[in-house]
Amino acid sequence: MTELKIGVIGIPGKWSTEALADAVEAKTGFRRVIDMGAVALDLDQGRLMHAGEDLCTYDALIIKKISEIYSPEVLDRLELLRLAEAKGVKVFSRPEAIIRLIDRLACTVSLRMADIPMPRTVVTEDKAAALAAVNDFGSAVFKPLYSTKARGMTLIDAGDSAAIDAFSAEHQVMYIQEKLDLSGQDLGMVFLNGEYLCTYARVSGSDTWNTTIHAGGKYAPFEPDAALIELARRAQAPFGLSFTTVDVALTDQGPIVFEVSAFGGFRGVRDGCGLDAAALVTDHVIAEITQ
Incomplete structure:
Protein backbone atom coordinates (compact mmCIF):
# COMPACT_ATOMS: atom_id res chain seq x y z
CA MET A 1 0.00 0.00 0.00
CA THR A 2 1.09 3.56 -0.69
CA GLU A 3 -0.25 6.80 0.76
CA LEU A 4 -1.19 8.26 -2.58
CA LYS A 5 -4.52 10.04 -2.96
CA ILE A 6 -5.85 9.19 -6.41
CA GLY A 7 -9.43 10.12 -7.20
CA VAL A 8 -11.54 8.49 -9.93
CA ILE A 9 -13.80 10.81 -11.89
CA GLY A 10 -16.77 8.88 -13.23
CA ILE A 11 -20.37 7.84 -12.75
CA PRO A 12 -21.01 6.38 -9.26
CA GLY A 13 -22.41 2.86 -9.53
CA LYS A 14 -21.28 2.29 -13.11
CA TRP A 15 -19.20 -0.86 -13.60
CA SER A 16 -16.13 0.70 -15.23
CA THR A 17 -15.98 3.57 -12.72
CA GLU A 18 -16.27 1.25 -9.74
CA ALA A 19 -13.78 -1.22 -11.23
CA LEU A 20 -11.21 1.56 -11.58
CA ALA A 21 -11.89 2.82 -8.06
CA ASP A 22 -11.48 -0.75 -6.77
CA ALA A 23 -8.15 -1.08 -8.57
CA VAL A 24 -6.90 2.22 -7.13
CA GLU A 25 -7.97 1.18 -3.64
CA ALA A 26 -6.23 -2.19 -3.99
CA LYS A 27 -2.96 -0.43 -4.91
CA THR A 28 -3.13 2.59 -2.56
CA GLY A 29 -5.67 1.93 0.19
CA PHE A 30 -7.52 5.11 -0.87
CA ARG A 31 -10.89 5.24 -2.64
CA ARG A 32 -12.86 8.23 -3.91
CA VAL A 33 -15.35 8.26 -6.80
CA ILE A 34 -15.99 11.81 -7.98
CA ASP A 35 -19.18 12.82 -9.78
CA MET A 36 -18.38 16.07 -11.59
CA GLY A 37 -21.98 17.16 -11.08
CA ALA A 38 -21.20 17.44 -7.37
CA VAL A 39 -17.98 19.46 -7.76
CA ALA A 40 -17.71 23.17 -6.97
CA LEU A 41 -14.97 25.43 -8.29
CA ASP A 42 -14.01 28.36 -6.03
CA LEU A 43 -11.77 30.55 -8.14
CA ASP A 44 -11.15 33.12 -5.38
CA GLN A 45 -9.88 30.45 -3.00
CA GLY A 46 -8.29 28.35 -5.76
CA ARG A 47 -10.14 25.23 -4.67
CA LEU A 48 -12.02 22.46 -6.44
CA MET A 49 -14.31 20.96 -3.82
CA HIS A 50 -16.04 17.59 -3.72
CA ALA A 51 -17.81 16.26 -0.61
CA GLY A 52 -15.75 18.48 1.69
CA GLU A 53 -12.36 17.75 0.10
CA ASP A 54 -10.24 19.94 -2.13
CA LEU A 55 -9.31 17.91 -5.20
CA CYS A 56 -6.35 20.23 -5.72
CA THR A 57 -4.67 18.46 -2.78
CA TYR A 58 -4.77 15.06 -4.50
CA ASP A 59 -1.78 13.39 -6.11
CA ALA A 60 -3.72 12.43 -9.22
CA LEU A 61 -7.16 12.28 -10.80
CA ILE A 62 -8.14 9.61 -13.33
CA ILE A 63 -11.00 10.52 -15.66
CA LYS A 64 -12.99 7.40 -16.49
CA LYS A 65 -16.18 9.19 -17.50
CA ILE A 66 -16.96 12.88 -17.40
CA SER A 67 -20.73 12.56 -17.86
CA GLU A 68 -23.39 9.94 -18.62
CA ILE A 69 -24.32 11.82 -21.80
CA TYR A 70 -22.05 13.91 -24.03
CA SER A 71 -23.08 17.55 -24.48
CA PRO A 72 -21.39 20.95 -24.71
CA GLU A 73 -21.71 21.18 -20.90
CA VAL A 74 -19.20 18.35 -20.64
CA LEU A 75 -16.56 20.75 -21.93
CA ASP A 76 -17.26 22.98 -18.90
CA ARG A 77 -16.67 20.06 -16.55
CA LEU A 78 -13.30 19.49 -18.14
CA GLU A 79 -12.45 23.18 -17.75
CA LEU A 80 -13.00 22.82 -13.98
CA LEU A 81 -10.31 20.14 -13.87
CA ARG A 82 -7.78 22.46 -15.45
CA LEU A 83 -7.53 24.30 -12.10
CA ALA A 84 -6.47 21.11 -10.32
CA GLU A 85 -3.95 20.48 -13.08
CA ALA A 86 -2.58 24.03 -12.71
CA LYS A 87 -2.19 23.36 -8.98
CA GLY A 88 0.09 20.42 -9.72
CA VAL A 89 -2.39 17.53 -9.72
CA LYS A 90 -1.63 15.00 -12.46
CA VAL A 91 -4.81 14.32 -14.47
CA PHE A 92 -5.14 11.22 -16.66
CA SER A 93 -5.97 11.87 -19.47
CA ARG A 94 -5.25 15.60 -19.55
CA PRO A 95 -8.43 17.71 -19.85
CA GLU A 96 -7.10 19.51 -22.94
CA ALA A 97 -6.62 16.17 -24.69
CA ILE A 98 -10.15 14.99 -23.87
CA ILE A 99 -11.71 18.31 -24.93
CA ARG A 100 -10.50 17.65 -28.48
CA LEU A 101 -12.46 14.39 -28.57
CA ILE A 102 -15.81 15.18 -26.95
CA ASP A 103 -16.98 17.03 -30.07
CA ARG A 104 -17.13 14.48 -32.91
CA LEU A 105 -16.25 17.13 -35.48
CA ALA A 106 -13.10 18.20 -33.63
CA CYS A 107 -11.97 14.57 -33.53
CA THR A 108 -12.71 14.07 -37.22
CA VAL A 109 -10.82 17.19 -38.31
CA SER A 110 -7.78 16.12 -36.28
CA LEU A 111 -7.86 12.63 -37.81
CA ARG A 112 -8.16 13.93 -41.36
CA MET A 113 -5.32 16.42 -40.77
CA ALA A 114 -3.22 13.41 -39.73
CA ASP A 115 -4.11 11.70 -43.05
CA ILE A 116 -6.09 8.91 -41.38
CA PRO A 117 -8.51 7.06 -43.72
CA MET A 118 -12.14 7.65 -42.76
CA PRO A 119 -15.54 7.23 -44.42
CA ARG A 120 -16.52 10.06 -46.76
CA THR A 121 -17.96 12.77 -44.54
CA VAL A 122 -19.93 15.99 -45.08
CA VAL A 123 -20.74 18.48 -42.31
CA THR A 124 -23.33 21.14 -43.00
CA GLU A 125 -26.28 23.13 -41.63
CA ASP A 126 -27.85 23.30 -45.09
CA LYS A 127 -30.54 20.69 -45.76
CA ALA A 128 -30.12 20.89 -49.53
CA ALA A 129 -26.40 20.14 -49.15
CA ALA A 130 -27.26 17.29 -46.78
CA LEU A 131 -29.68 15.76 -49.31
CA ALA A 132 -27.06 16.07 -52.04
CA ALA A 133 -24.54 14.25 -49.83
CA VAL A 134 -26.95 11.40 -49.09
CA ASN A 135 -27.85 11.07 -52.76
CA ASP A 136 -24.15 10.89 -53.57
CA PHE A 137 -23.43 8.30 -50.85
CA GLY A 138 -26.58 6.26 -51.52
CA SER A 139 -27.03 5.79 -47.79
CA ALA A 140 -25.55 7.78 -44.91
CA VAL A 141 -25.33 7.80 -41.14
CA PHE A 142 -26.29 11.13 -39.57
CA LYS A 143 -24.47 11.55 -36.26
CA PRO A 144 -24.95 14.06 -33.41
CA LEU A 145 -21.76 15.98 -32.67
CA TYR A 146 -22.04 14.93 -29.01
CA SER A 147 -22.94 11.27 -28.42
CA THR A 148 -21.55 7.88 -27.45
CA LYS A 149 -22.39 4.26 -28.29
CA ALA A 150 -24.23 5.31 -31.50
CA ARG A 151 -26.94 7.09 -29.51
CA GLY A 152 -28.91 9.50 -31.67
CA MET A 153 -27.39 8.24 -34.92
CA THR A 154 -29.81 7.89 -37.82
CA LEU A 155 -29.48 5.93 -41.06
CA ILE A 156 -30.92 7.88 -43.98
CA ASP A 157 -31.25 6.64 -47.55
CA ALA A 158 -31.00 8.65 -50.76
CA GLY A 159 -33.99 10.88 -51.47
CA ASP A 160 -35.38 10.83 -47.92
CA SER A 161 -35.70 14.58 -47.38
CA ALA A 162 -38.28 14.09 -44.61
CA ALA A 163 -35.78 12.18 -42.49
CA ILE A 164 -33.21 14.93 -43.06
CA ASP A 165 -35.78 17.52 -41.96
CA ALA A 166 -36.44 15.54 -38.77
CA PHE A 167 -32.74 15.19 -37.95
CA SER A 168 -32.07 18.85 -38.71
CA ALA A 169 -34.86 19.90 -36.35
CA GLU A 170 -32.85 18.41 -33.47
CA HIS A 171 -29.30 19.00 -34.70
CA GLN A 172 -28.44 22.31 -36.35
CA VAL A 173 -25.09 21.02 -37.57
CA MET A 174 -25.48 17.75 -39.49
CA TYR A 175 -22.53 15.35 -39.47
CA ILE A 176 -23.10 13.03 -42.42
CA GLN A 177 -20.98 9.95 -43.03
CA GLU A 178 -21.19 7.46 -45.87
CA LYS A 179 -22.56 4.10 -44.73
CA LEU A 180 -20.07 1.35 -45.46
Whole structure:
Protein backbone atom coordinates (compact mmCIF):
# COMPACT_ATOMS: atom_id res chain seq x y z
CA MET A 1 0.00 0.00 0.00
CA THR A 2 1.09 3.56 -0.69
CA GLU A 3 -0.25 6.80 0.76
CA LEU A 4 -1.19 8.26 -2.58
CA LYS A 5 -4.52 10.04 -2.96
CA ILE A 6 -5.85 9.19 -6.41
CA GLY A 7 -9.43 10.12 -7.20
CA VAL A 8 -11.54 8.49 -9.93
CA ILE A 9 -13.80 10.81 -11.89
CA GLY A 10 -16.77 8.88 -13.23
CA ILE A 11 -20.37 7.84 -12.75
CA PRO A 12 -21.01 6.38 -9.26
CA GLY A 13 -22.41 2.86 -9.53
CA LYS A 14 -21.28 2.29 -13.11
CA TRP A 15 -19.20 -0.86 -13.60
CA SER A 16 -16.13 0.70 -15.23
CA THR A 17 -15.98 3.57 -12.72
CA GLU A 18 -16.27 1.25 -9.74
CA ALA A 19 -13.78 -1.22 -11.23
CA LEU A 20 -11.21 1.56 -11.58
CA ALA A 21 -11.89 2.82 -8.06
CA ASP A 22 -11.48 -0.75 -6.77
CA ALA A 23 -8.15 -1.08 -8.57
CA VAL A 24 -6.90 2.22 -7.13
CA GLU A 25 -7.97 1.18 -3.64
CA ALA A 26 -6.23 -2.19 -3.99
CA LYS A 27 -2.96 -0.43 -4.91
CA THR A 28 -3.13 2.59 -2.56
CA GLY A 29 -5.67 1.93 0.19
CA PHE A 30 -7.52 5.11 -0.87
CA ARG A 31 -10.89 5.24 -2.64
CA ARG A 32 -12.86 8.23 -3.91
CA VAL A 33 -15.35 8.26 -6.80
CA ILE A 34 -15.99 11.81 -7.98
CA ASP A 35 -19.18 12.82 -9.78
CA MET A 36 -18.38 16.07 -11.59
CA GLY A 37 -21.98 17.16 -11.08
CA ALA A 38 -21.20 17.44 -7.37
CA VAL A 39 -17.98 19.46 -7.76
CA ALA A 40 -17.71 23.17 -6.97
CA LEU A 41 -14.97 25.43 -8.29
CA ASP A 42 -14.01 28.36 -6.03
CA LEU A 43 -11.77 30.55 -8.14
CA ASP A 44 -11.15 33.12 -5.38
CA GLN A 45 -9.88 30.45 -3.00
CA GLY A 46 -8.29 28.35 -5.76
CA ARG A 47 -10.14 25.23 -4.67
CA LEU A 48 -12.02 22.46 -6.44
CA MET A 49 -14.31 20.96 -3.82
CA HIS A 50 -16.04 17.59 -3.72
CA ALA A 51 -17.81 16.26 -0.61
CA GLY A 52 -15.75 18.48 1.69
CA GLU A 53 -12.36 17.75 0.10
CA ASP A 54 -10.24 19.94 -2.13
CA LEU A 55 -9.31 17.91 -5.20
CA CYS A 56 -6.35 20.23 -5.72
CA THR A 57 -4.67 18.46 -2.78
CA TYR A 58 -4.77 15.06 -4.50
CA ASP A 59 -1.78 13.39 -6.11
CA ALA A 60 -3.72 12.43 -9.22
CA LEU A 61 -7.16 12.28 -10.80
CA ILE A 62 -8.14 9.61 -13.33
CA ILE A 63 -11.00 10.52 -15.66
CA LYS A 64 -12.99 7.40 -16.49
CA LYS A 65 -16.18 9.19 -17.50
CA ILE A 66 -16.96 12.88 -17.40
CA SER A 67 -20.73 12.56 -17.86
CA GLU A 68 -23.39 9.94 -18.62
CA ILE A 69 -24.32 11.82 -21.80
CA TYR A 70 -22.05 13.91 -24.03
CA SER A 71 -23.08 17.55 -24.48
CA PRO A 72 -21.39 20.95 -24.71
CA GLU A 73 -21.71 21.18 -20.90
CA VAL A 74 -19.20 18.35 -20.64
CA LEU A 75 -16.56 20.75 -21.93
CA ASP A 76 -17.26 22.98 -18.90
CA ARG A 77 -16.67 20.06 -16.55
CA LEU A 78 -13.30 19.49 -18.14
CA GLU A 79 -12.45 23.18 -17.75
CA LEU A 80 -13.00 22.82 -13.98
CA LEU A 81 -10.31 20.14 -13.87
CA ARG A 82 -7.78 22.46 -15.45
CA LEU A 83 -7.53 24.30 -12.10
CA ALA A 84 -6.47 21.11 -10.32
CA GLU A 85 -3.95 20.48 -13.08
CA ALA A 86 -2.58 24.03 -12.71
CA LYS A 87 -2.19 23.36 -8.98
CA GLY A 88 0.09 20.42 -9.72
CA VAL A 89 -2.39 17.53 -9.72
CA LYS A 90 -1.63 15.00 -12.46
CA VAL A 91 -4.81 14.32 -14.47
CA PHE A 92 -5.14 11.22 -16.66
CA SER A 93 -5.97 11.87 -19.47
CA ARG A 94 -5.25 15.60 -19.55
CA PRO A 95 -8.43 17.71 -19.85
CA GLU A 96 -7.10 19.51 -22.94
CA ALA A 97 -6.62 16.17 -24.69
CA ILE A 98 -10.15 14.99 -23.87
CA ILE A 99 -11.71 18.31 -24.93
CA ARG A 100 -10.50 17.65 -28.48
CA LEU A 101 -12.46 14.39 -28.57
CA ILE A 102 -15.81 15.18 -26.95
CA ASP A 103 -16.98 17.03 -30.07
CA ARG A 104 -17.13 14.48 -32.91
CA LEU A 105 -16.25 17.13 -35.48
CA ALA A 106 -13.10 18.20 -33.63
CA CYS A 107 -11.97 14.57 -33.53
CA THR A 108 -12.71 14.07 -37.22
CA VAL A 109 -10.82 17.19 -38.31
CA SER A 110 -7.78 16.12 -36.28
CA LEU A 111 -7.86 12.63 -37.81
CA ARG A 112 -8.16 13.93 -41.36
CA MET A 113 -5.32 16.42 -40.77
CA ALA A 114 -3.22 13.41 -39.73
CA ASP A 115 -4.11 11.70 -43.05
CA ILE A 116 -6.09 8.91 -41.38
CA PRO A 117 -8.51 7.06 -43.72
CA MET A 118 -12.14 7.65 -42.76
CA PRO A 119 -15.54 7.23 -44.42
CA ARG A 120 -16.52 10.06 -46.76
CA THR A 121 -17.96 12.77 -44.54
CA VAL A 122 -19.93 15.99 -45.08
CA VAL A 123 -20.74 18.48 -42.31
CA THR A 124 -23.33 21.14 -43.00
CA GLU A 125 -26.28 23.13 -41.63
CA ASP A 126 -27.85 23.30 -45.09
CA LYS A 127 -30.54 20.69 -45.76
CA ALA A 128 -30.12 20.89 -49.53
CA ALA A 129 -26.40 20.14 -49.15
CA ALA A 130 -27.26 17.29 -46.78
CA LEU A 131 -29.68 15.76 -49.31
CA ALA A 132 -27.06 16.07 -52.04
CA ALA A 133 -24.54 14.25 -49.83
CA VAL A 134 -26.95 11.40 -49.09
CA ASN A 135 -27.85 11.07 -52.76
CA ASP A 136 -24.15 10.89 -53.57
CA PHE A 137 -23.43 8.30 -50.85
CA GLY A 138 -26.58 6.26 -51.52
CA SER A 139 -27.03 5.79 -47.79
CA ALA A 140 -25.55 7.78 -44.91
CA VAL A 141 -25.33 7.80 -41.14
CA PHE A 142 -26.29 11.13 -39.57
CA LYS A 143 -24.47 11.55 -36.26
CA PRO A 144 -24.95 14.06 -33.41
CA LEU A 145 -21.76 15.98 -32.67
CA TYR A 146 -22.04 14.93 -29.01
CA SER A 147 -22.94 11.27 -28.42
CA THR A 148 -21.55 7.88 -27.45
CA LYS A 149 -22.39 4.26 -28.29
CA ALA A 150 -24.23 5.31 -31.50
CA ARG A 151 -26.94 7.09 -29.51
CA GLY A 152 -28.91 9.50 -31.67
CA MET A 153 -27.39 8.24 -34.92
CA THR A 154 -29.81 7.89 -37.82
CA LEU A 155 -29.48 5.93 -41.06
CA ILE A 156 -30.92 7.88 -43.98
CA ASP A 157 -31.25 6.64 -47.55
CA ALA A 158 -31.00 8.65 -50.76
CA GLY A 159 -33.99 10.88 -51.47
CA ASP A 160 -35.38 10.83 -47.92
CA SER A 161 -35.70 14.58 -47.38
CA ALA A 162 -38.28 14.09 -44.61
CA ALA A 163 -35.78 12.18 -42.49
CA ILE A 164 -33.21 14.93 -43.06
CA ASP A 165 -35.78 17.52 -41.96
CA ALA A 166 -36.44 15.54 -38.77
CA PHE A 167 -32.74 15.19 -37.95
CA SER A 168 -32.07 18.85 -38.71
CA ALA A 169 -34.86 19.90 -36.35
CA GLU A 170 -32.85 18.41 -33.47
CA HIS A 171 -29.30 19.00 -34.70
CA GLN A 172 -28.44 22.31 -36.35
CA VAL A 173 -25.09 21.02 -37.57
CA MET A 174 -25.48 17.75 -39.49
CA TYR A 175 -22.53 15.35 -39.47
CA ILE A 176 -23.10 13.03 -42.42
CA GLN A 177 -20.98 9.95 -43.03
CA GLU A 178 -21.19 7.46 -45.87
CA LYS A 179 -22.56 4.10 -44.73
CA LEU A 180 -20.07 1.35 -45.46
CA ASP A 181 -20.40 -2.43 -45.31
CA LEU A 182 -18.71 -3.43 -42.05
CA SER A 183 -19.37 -7.17 -42.54
CA GLY A 184 -21.06 -7.33 -39.15
CA GLN A 185 -18.15 -6.21 -36.99
CA ASP A 186 -15.76 -3.40 -36.17
CA LEU A 187 -12.69 -3.23 -33.93
CA GLY A 188 -11.62 -1.52 -30.74
CA MET A 189 -7.84 -1.12 -30.80
CA VAL A 190 -6.58 -0.27 -27.33
CA PHE A 191 -3.60 1.91 -26.35
CA LEU A 192 -2.11 2.68 -22.94
CA ASN A 193 0.14 5.74 -22.84
CA GLY A 194 0.47 5.56 -26.62
CA GLU A 195 1.60 1.92 -26.59
CA TYR A 196 -0.49 -0.78 -28.27
CA LEU A 197 -2.23 -3.08 -25.78
CA CYS A 198 -4.74 -5.32 -27.59
CA THR A 199 -7.67 -5.43 -30.01
CA TYR A 200 -11.21 -6.67 -29.54
CA ALA A 201 -14.02 -7.00 -32.08
CA ARG A 202 -17.58 -5.77 -31.64
CA VAL A 203 -19.74 -8.29 -33.49
CA SER A 204 -23.29 -7.37 -34.42
CA GLY A 205 -25.86 -9.36 -32.47
CA SER A 206 -28.74 -8.67 -34.88
CA ASP A 207 -29.50 -7.22 -38.29
CA THR A 208 -28.91 -3.69 -37.01
CA TRP A 209 -26.56 -1.49 -39.08
CA ASN A 210 -24.29 -0.72 -36.11
CA THR A 211 -22.24 -3.10 -33.98
CA THR A 212 -22.31 -1.34 -30.59
CA ILE A 213 -22.94 -3.30 -27.42
CA HIS A 214 -25.75 -0.81 -26.77
CA ALA A 215 -27.43 -2.20 -29.93
CA GLY A 216 -26.92 -5.86 -28.98
CA GLY A 217 -23.38 -6.46 -30.22
CA LYS A 218 -20.93 -8.82 -28.52
CA TYR A 219 -17.20 -8.62 -27.80
CA ALA A 220 -14.81 -11.15 -29.35
CA PRO A 221 -11.02 -11.58 -29.61
CA PHE A 222 -9.22 -10.25 -32.69
CA GLU A 223 -5.59 -10.38 -33.80
CA PRO A 224 -4.66 -7.49 -36.12
CA ASP A 225 -1.64 -7.43 -38.39
CA ALA A 226 1.22 -4.98 -37.96
CA ALA A 227 -0.11 -2.56 -40.59
CA LEU A 228 -3.47 -2.26 -38.83
CA ILE A 229 -1.78 -1.64 -35.47
CA GLU A 230 0.34 1.08 -37.05
CA LEU A 231 -2.75 2.75 -38.53
CA ALA A 232 -4.45 2.82 -35.13
CA ARG A 233 -1.26 4.05 -33.49
CA ARG A 234 -1.10 6.98 -35.92
CA ALA A 235 -4.77 7.75 -35.30
CA GLN A 236 -4.42 8.09 -31.53
CA ALA A 237 -0.99 9.73 -31.50
CA PRO A 238 -2.12 13.38 -32.03
CA PHE A 239 -4.33 13.32 -28.94
CA GLY A 240 -1.85 12.23 -26.24
CA LEU A 241 -4.33 10.21 -24.18
CA SER A 242 -3.42 8.02 -21.22
CA PHE A 243 -5.85 5.28 -22.23
CA THR A 244 -7.93 5.10 -25.39
CA THR A 245 -9.64 2.88 -27.93
CA VAL A 246 -9.43 3.54 -31.67
CA ASP A 247 -12.58 2.46 -33.53
CA VAL A 248 -11.53 0.76 -36.77
CA ALA A 249 -13.51 -1.07 -39.46
CA LEU A 250 -12.33 -3.38 -42.23
CA THR A 251 -14.12 -2.56 -45.49
CA ASP A 252 -13.79 -3.59 -49.13
CA GLN A 253 -12.03 -0.23 -49.58
CA GLY A 254 -9.49 -1.06 -46.88
CA PRO A 255 -9.38 -0.24 -43.15
CA ILE A 256 -10.99 3.00 -42.00
CA VAL A 257 -11.10 4.80 -38.65
CA PHE A 258 -14.35 6.09 -37.20
CA GLU A 259 -13.07 7.85 -34.10
CA VAL A 260 -10.69 7.87 -31.15
CA SER A 261 -12.36 7.39 -27.78
CA ALA A 262 -11.84 9.97 -25.05
CA PHE A 263 -11.98 7.30 -22.34
CA GLY A 264 -11.59 3.81 -23.83
CA GLY A 265 -13.62 0.68 -23.12
CA PHE A 266 -12.75 -1.37 -20.04
CA ARG A 267 -15.40 -4.02 -20.68
CA GLY A 268 -14.21 -4.67 -24.22
CA VAL A 269 -10.65 -5.14 -22.94
CA ARG A 270 -11.90 -7.62 -20.35
CA ASP A 271 -14.35 -9.60 -22.52
CA GLY A 272 -12.47 -9.38 -25.81
CA CYS A 273 -8.83 -9.40 -24.70
CA GLY A 274 -8.94 -11.05 -21.27
CA LEU A 275 -7.08 -8.17 -19.64
CA ASP A 276 -7.81 -6.00 -16.59
CA ALA A 277 -7.75 -2.46 -17.97
CA ALA A 278 -8.49 -0.90 -14.59
CA ALA A 279 -5.41 -2.48 -13.01
CA LEU A 280 -3.23 -1.59 -16.00
CA VAL A 281 -4.34 2.06 -15.96
CA THR A 282 -3.81 2.26 -12.20
CA ASP A 283 -0.29 0.84 -12.48
CA HIS A 284 0.52 3.37 -15.20
CA VAL A 285 -0.79 6.31 -13.14
CA ILE A 286 1.14 5.27 -10.02
CA ALA A 287 4.32 4.86 -12.05
CA GLU A 288 3.87 8.32 -13.58
CA ILE A 289 3.34 10.16 -10.29
CA THR A 290 6.04 8.36 -8.31
CA GLN A 291 8.88 8.37 -10.80
